[in-house]
Amino acid sequence: MAKVLVTGATGFLGRQLIPACQSRGYTVCSVQRQETAASDTIVMDIAEDSNWQPHLDNVDVIIHCAGRAHVMNESAVDPLVEYRKVNTAGTLQLAWQAAAAGVKRFIFISSIKVNGEATKPKQPFTTKVEQPPEDPYGLSKYEAEQGLRELAEQTGMEVVIIRPPLVYGPGVKANFASLIKLAAKGLPLPLGAIHNLRSLVFVGNLVDLIIHCVSNPKAANQTFLVSDDDDLSTTQLLKGLATAMGKPSRLLPVPASWLMGLTKIIGKPAIGERLCGNLQLDISHTKACLGWTPPYRVAEGLKLTVTNASQQK
Structure with a gap:
């Protein structure tokens, strides 16, 4: 079975991915930033000067989950510079050394922000990017994708790019965790x-x-969008969370235009866009190319997420 190196081992995705790889019989080396006693763990920073060569012997596939995460309240003086150091230069440093070491496939976990921040009604994002994103985080991922495609052409190492939207599940934090807390209180919400x-x-x-992309030959040099294939409105999501928790859903029918207007008045238009705007992905290429369908339905995913959240209290 293949030897797989996974970066971002202690992150939200990495913690779920590594045991899943191991359960499929893959030998896994995990990369993280903190020291550990585990013999199969590599302590490394994702940086433009990182030396990966000592860790790439006999590695068949790299799954690159690590990166500088997107945050709502960015504190860096020049966010793009900081994102590029890790998400662009750090990624390409690893990829070029991987190609030189004979790694067969490099799976890059990118972001739907490469496509943009919102979609128009009935015009979901596809793998085609109309123009480079303005968001610094999205741009750093876009530039990494461009560099990886050039690398694949020059070296022959297979590159797979996956662009997820917001990822939720057991242990989720940030905005989704806030939604869970809101739904759990059962308070009237507009x-x-x-x-x-x-x-x-x-x-x-x-x-x-x-996991499908680790070994499926059809994944080579492809870009895939991924979702639950069941898009939700904010209202439906909050109702689904309440149902999963066995809580009442008390949602007041305040027009979305009022909410958008209010968030602009208080200087938080991005919040209004996230609550009321569209962001849809067309995953038909992913399903057709790989013969893949999401194994978990939305209701299952929400139930598993809120069950974990209640256990963590």
């Missing part, structure tokens, strides 16, 4: 008349797709 559509992906579905 979010009962939002008719947008947003694609999400349960971490179990993303992990399953990544």
Whole structure:
């Protein structure tokens, strides 16, 4: 069986991905930033000067999950510079050394932000990128994708690019964790008349797709979008969370236009866009190319997510 190196081992995705790889019989080397006593763990930073050569012997596939994560309240003076150091230069440093070491396939976990921040009604994102993204995080991932494609052409190492939207699941944090807390309180919320559509992906579905891409020959040099294939409105998502927790859903039918207007007045238009805007992915290419369908339905994913959240209290 293949030897797989996984970066970002202690991250939200890595913690789910590594045992899934091991359960398939793969030999896994995990990369993280903190020291550990485990013999199969590599301690490395993702940087433009990192030396990966001592760790690449007999590695067949690299799954590159690590990166500088997107944050809402960025504190860096020049965010693009900081994102590029890790997400672009750090990624390409690893990839070039991997190619030189004879690694057969490099799977890059990118982001749907490469496509943009929102979609128009009935015009979901596809793998085609109309123009480079303006968001610094998205641009750093876009530039990494471009560099990886050039590398694949020059070296013959197979590159697989996966662009997920918001990933949720057991242990999720940030905005999704805040939604879970809101739904758990059962308080009246002015979010009962939002008719947008947003694609999400349960971490179990993303992990399953990544596992498919480790060995499927059809994945070579392809770009895949991934989702649960069941887009939800903000209203539907909150109702689904409440149902999963056995809580009442008290959502007041306040028009989305009012919410958008209010968030602009208070200087938080991005919040309004996330609550009321569309962000849809067309995963038909992923399903057709790989013969893949998401193994978990939305209701299952939400149940597993909130069950874990309640156990962590």
